Amino acid sequence: MAIFPFGRKDKPAVADASSAAQAAAPQGLLDRLRAGLAKTAQVLSTDVRDLFKREGRLVDDDFLEELRAALVRTDMGPAAAEAIVVDVRNRLRARVVEPELVVDSIRTQLLARLAKKSATLATAAAGPxxxxxxxxxxxxxxxxxxxxxxxxxxxxxxxxxxxxxxxxxxxxxxxxxxxxxxxxxxxxxxxxxxxxxxxxxxxxxxxxxxxxxxxxxxxxxxxxxxxxxxxxxxxxxxxxxxxxxxxxxxxxxxxxxxxxxxxxxxxxxxxxxxxxxxxxxxxxxxxxxxxxxxxxxxxxxxxxxxxxxxxxxxxxxxxxxxxxxxxxxxxxxx
Ligand SMILES: Nc1nc2c(ncn2[C@@H]2O[C@H](COP(=O)(O)OP(=O)(O)O)[C@@H](O)[C@H]2O)c(=O)[nH]1
Ligand SMILES: [Mg+2]
CATH class of the missing domain: 3.40.50.300 (P-loop containing nucleotide triphosphate hydrolases)
Structure with a gap:
């Protein structure tokens, strides 16, 4: 059962079907992350799928601008969106491509930006x-x-x-x-x-x-x-x-x-x-x-x-x- 402490009594204990599912089964790490990121992932995936709605979609200027707008809607910022657009343009321009190739580009560019620093927590050599x-x-x-x-x-x-x-x-x-x-x-x-x-x-x-x-x-x-x-x-x-x-x-x-x-x-x-x-x-x-x-x-x-x-x-x-x-x-x- 989900717990909403501190003045969140207005909220139902189980807000929707997905949190009910969450509560029902112990979650693996990826499941929890998936559930947490569901809103962003849904917006992004709808946008990316929309890009490919037209059969035989060509990677042209219109496509690239629509892609940029979709990326910016996730709040990743103009610099990251630009890097992805440039990568897609360089690799795929004037080609008719499958969505996978564009998603590959997004994945590579995001990882390059996010994976730079070590995220482990520093601990004391001795004592607290x-x-x-x-x-x-x-x-x-x-x-x-x-x-x-x-x-x-x-x-x-x-x-x-x-x-x-x-x-x-x-x-x-x-x-x-x-x-x-x-x-x-x-x-x-x-x-x-x-x-x-x-x-x-x-x-x-x-x-x-x-x-x-x-x-x-x-x-x-x-x-x-x-x-x-x-x-x-x-x-x-x-x-x-x-x-x-x-x-x-x-x-x-x-x-x-x-x-x-x-x-x-x-x-x-x-x-x-x-x-x-x-x-x-x-x-x-x-x-x-x-x-x-x-x-x-x-x-x-x-x-x-x-x-x-x-x-x-x-x-x-x-x-x-x-x-x-x-x-x-x-x-x-x-
Ligand atoms: N959905 C959600 N709510 C959170 C999260 N972290 C904190 N909150 C809520 O945000 C509100 C403020 O949190 P609190 O820890 O009191 O903030 P503080 O003033 O910085 O100490 C509370 O209602 C928390 O339950 C989170 O990761 N997800
Ligand atoms: Mg506080």
Whole structure:
């Protein structure tokens, strides 16, 4: 049964037939990714099939412009769309081709853009690995922390969470609820207390208790809010005093449904907050999953995880091959 926590009571527990199917059977990794990317894949495959509706479709200028428009609709950005169009033009111009050849081009170009960086999570050589999680309001930080913690716990690791979003009592309760459900410890402070002191206590708890993982939540902020960016720097300094190479990861959570706006809001974060990787949340809610391409390129940071739903299991390490396969498999179906 799908779970929609936190004010999502308006939603039916099982939203539609596909999530019912999801709930019925334990999913393989590709199945989960497929389900999460279904909206984007459907739009793309409909568009690509439409290109070939006319019998004996010739790759001419009209074809190439229609292809470009279809690609841009996935939010992959003009540069990636252009690279694909150029590749198709160079290889297939003035030929009558099968859809497979065009899909091959899309696959090759997307992989070339997505597969550049290693996406493994850095861990501490000894002692607890500390992960700091940041991003704008509502991007999916707290939920992503719960999902990450869940992965670690299922992997046999001992996890402590630091409720560093002390702005709102509800944010602390949200994390505490997840901690209880998942089986992680939580360190919390008074509402309005200094998040750096919560972070300090969480890391101390992790060291003293021999925990494997410590994940610190933070309040949503914009790169333009100098005081809040300084607060983040203070959290980092405090953590680094306890464990010199910590935080081992600083993850920037980005909302895949928020489009270009989200990207520009998060712009600058990577330097100001010392981010080391991206979690692209809410891919399942978007028909524009192609946004992962500009996210990778604009931030110069690897996408380490993708969020594919609202339950603790809906997080996957980003794997370009699997991602592109899930995106394109529908494009060739009849
Ligand atoms: N569909 C979907 N919803 C998500 C995902 N991640 C987070 N959410 C929802 O987005 C909303 C905001 O998430 P939250 O973690 O509280 O964001 P925060 O303010 O950055 O901590 C909540 O309703 C979450 O359930 C995801 O991967 N998919
Ligand atoms: Mg939060």
């Amino acid at each position: 690995t500390v992960i700091l999680v940041t991003g704008v309001n509502g991007s999916g930080k707290t939920t992503s922390i719960a999902k990450l913690a869940n992965r670690f716990v299922k992997d046999g690791k001992r996890v402590v969470l630091g409720a560093g979003d002390t702005f709102r009592a509800a944010a602390v309760e949200q994390l505490a609820m997840w901690a209880g459900r998942i089986g992680a410890d939580i360190i919390r402070g008074e509402a309005g207390s200094d998040p750096a002191s919560v972070a300090h206590r969480a890391v101390a708890h992790a060291i003293d208790g021999g925990f494997d993982i410590c994940i610190i939540d933070t309040a949503g902020r914009l790169q333009t809010q100098a005081n809040l960016m300084q607060e983040l720097a203070k959290i980092r300094r405090v953590i680094a005093k306890q464990i010199p190479d910590a935080p081992h990861e600083t993850l920037l959570v980005i909302d895949a449904t928020a489009g270009q706006n989200a990207l520009s809001q998060a712009q600058g974060f990577q330097e100001a907050a010392g981010c080391t990787g991206i979690v692209l949340a809410k891919l399942d809610g978007s028909a524009r999953g192609g946004v992962i391409v500009p996210v990778t390129e604009q931030f110069g940071l690897p996408v380490k995880f993708v969020g594919l739903g609202e339950t603790a299991d809906d997080l996957e390490p980003f794997d370009p091959e699997r991602f592109v396969a899930a995106l394109l498999e529908g494009a060739l179906a009849a």
